[in-house]
Amino acid sequence: MTVQDLLRKINEKRYSVVAIRHLCEDEDYCVGDICRNSFQYDLEYDNSSYYTNPVELNGTCGYAIFDICDLEEDEVEKAKEQLIDGLKKSADYRGKPVIIAGYRYEYGWDEEEVVIPYAEVIATSIEGIM
Numbered sequence: 185m186t187v188q189d190l191l192r193k194i195n196e197k198r199y200s201v202v203a204i205r206h207l208c209e210d211e212d213y214c215v216g217d218i219c220r221n222s223f224q225y226d227l228e229y230d231n232s233s234y235y236t237n238p239v240e241l242n243g244t245c246g247y248a249i250f251d252i253c254d255l256e257e258d259e260v261e262k263a264k265e266q267l268i269d270g271l272k273k274s275a276d277y278r279g280k281p282v283i284i285a286g287y288r289y290e291y292g293w294d295e296e297e298v299v300i301p302y303a304e305v306i307a308t309s310i311e312g313i314m
Contacts, residue, residue: 185215185307187260187267190283193306194253199285202253202306203246203298204270206277208234213305219244219284225293241292244303246284247274248296271310283307 194202205219213219223232224239233239249270255263271281273296286300 185309187263188257190307191252191255191257191259191263194255194285195257197285198287199253199306200287201248201250201289201298201300202283202285203248203300203303204267204274204281204310205244205246205284205303205305206274206279206281208232208279211279213282213308215305215308217305219303219305222299241299242290243286243299243301244284245292245297245299246303247277248289248298267310281310283310 207213211220221243222241222245223234224241225231226233226236226239229236247270249266252263252266267283274281283306284300284303285306286303289298289300291297292299
């Protein structure tokens with residue numbers, strides 16, 4: 185998938201939010217899959233409550249790339265810059281990065297983190313679109 189293909193998909197589906205999701209070890213998705221919900225962070229154990237006392241969120245967490253939703257198909261360079269910037273800023277998260285999108289979101293605990301209900305995987309290989 186090229187960046188232009190990604191922008192076309194975002195525009196055709198009229199997503200209101202796009203984010204980079206770093207997958208957990210037991211997650212594996214294809215384009216079009218809906219991600220499972222994320223879990224609240226357990227501060228006491230310094231890791232996801234998925235592994236301790238599970239508290240499920242109302243969607244899937246990801247690092248928001250808000251401005252990409254406003255770009256046209258021919259604004260490939262701006263989109264690349266936003267994706268690279270998002271990857272750099274979300275580098276503290278572990279796991280394979282994928283791009284997810286949705287129509288609603290709420291803010292998460294971390295800066296630029298969003299929780300997207302019924303988040304759809306729109307790209308599974310960041311390297312492939314760069």
